[in-house]
Amino acid sequence: MDRKIMSEKMIPETAQLINQVGIMPETNRVLADEERWLLASMKRWEKNRVKPGSPEWDRNESLRRQAEANARKQI
Numbered sequence: 001m002d003r004k005i006m007s008e009k010m011i012p013e014t015a016q017l018i019n020q021v022g023i024m025p026e027t028n029r030v031l032a033d034e035e036r037w038l039l040a041s042m043k044r045w046e047k048n049r050v051k052p053g054s055p056e057w058d059r060n061e062s063l064r065r066q067a068e069a070n071a072r073k074q075i
Contacts, residue, residue, distance in 0.1 A: 046069065
């Protein structure tokens with residue numbers, strides 16, 4: 001596959017770097033696969049992370065405050 005075509009499917013900064021350096025098309029394909037995997041991982045993390053204001057966030061904050069209070073009592 002043509003390097004120019006492959007790099008158009010990537011993040012612009014990555015594509016620009018690849019075009020400047022002139023990486024072989026096979027390597028370019030591997031980089032594109034890794035980039036897709038990384039973006040998918042970041043999207044999964046964002047979707048699954050505990051967001052401020054959610055019930056789980058509040059429960060975690062409550063547990064954290066409780067643990068801090070217990071630590072102060074032991075000192």
